[in-house]
Amino acid sequence: MSAATIGERLASIYRAIAEGAMRGMPICNPDLEVQAVGFRGHAGHAIGVVVTPWFMNIVLAEVAGGPALPPARLGDVRAVSLPAGRIEVTVGELDGFGRLDAASLFSPMFGFADPAATYQTAAAAMAALFKPDGYDVPPPARDRRALLFGRGSSAP
Template sequence: MDAESHDVAAIDPALALGLQLEMRYREIYATAMADVPICNPALGVAATGFRTYGGRALGIVTTPWFMNLVAADLPDGVPTGPAATGTTLRVNLPAGEVEFIAGQLDAIGRIDSCSLFSPVFEFATMEAALETAEEAVRAFFDPATLEPPPAPPAAVNRRDLLRGHFRGREEASE
């Protein structure tokens, strides 16, 4: 997050939590993940698009070893119900239902994660990773940016099949 984000974080608890996650994952990268081959050395740690949604902070965390959509309790918010680490949870977002895995992160507490990329070797630069994270945030929280699903194929019932009517439908659509 940039300097402007630090100013906003003083007001917005979701952005502040995003900054805390950045700091915590930087510590993890410098210690537990140092020299681990799964890490992409071209990437750093960043929190993208953090916002309050459903009483929790949601956003994307990018590290040299993963990019996850995360949900965490706000420090002054109502804590979510208990969930055993590793439990799959379904969260309704504007773009639809998303599955998260419940977990715990030292110095943060409960954090639920939805893996987007792991490992993250497909990103040659941090800029490319951040661009992807920004697009993902838009997709999760602004369903208007999603492409409409393809139209379902025309149904063919048994009567049409036996009469050969399905051919006319296929030819008309070509």
């Protein structure tokens, strides 16, 4: 099972939850929809962002035939190394899926106007996680003289 397939499976499960138990709940933003964004393989596991009307989480799951996630109890917090650095995920379990380690990006989701905004944010988060140090380019060098005279920063 590919990482993209795992993302699709998670989206399907969360859509059922959104249409069932979470329908009409005050924590939900009714203008949003469930999305699985940027799912890819990493260290033999699947990682991506799940967006729902009530949360946006980075999630990490096992891939069939791949290595198991490290042993842990539900609720444990563990570190995951990514190119941009380490993040902490909480070990969880999703009915109908199994173990799913997650790190919250946003909850609740009332700061988002529409699914396009949540998609763009989730895609940007995934891109940042896989860039060394989280940057596209190094920050510009500071010129002390320019700073002293109010000209901001300048590149060498």
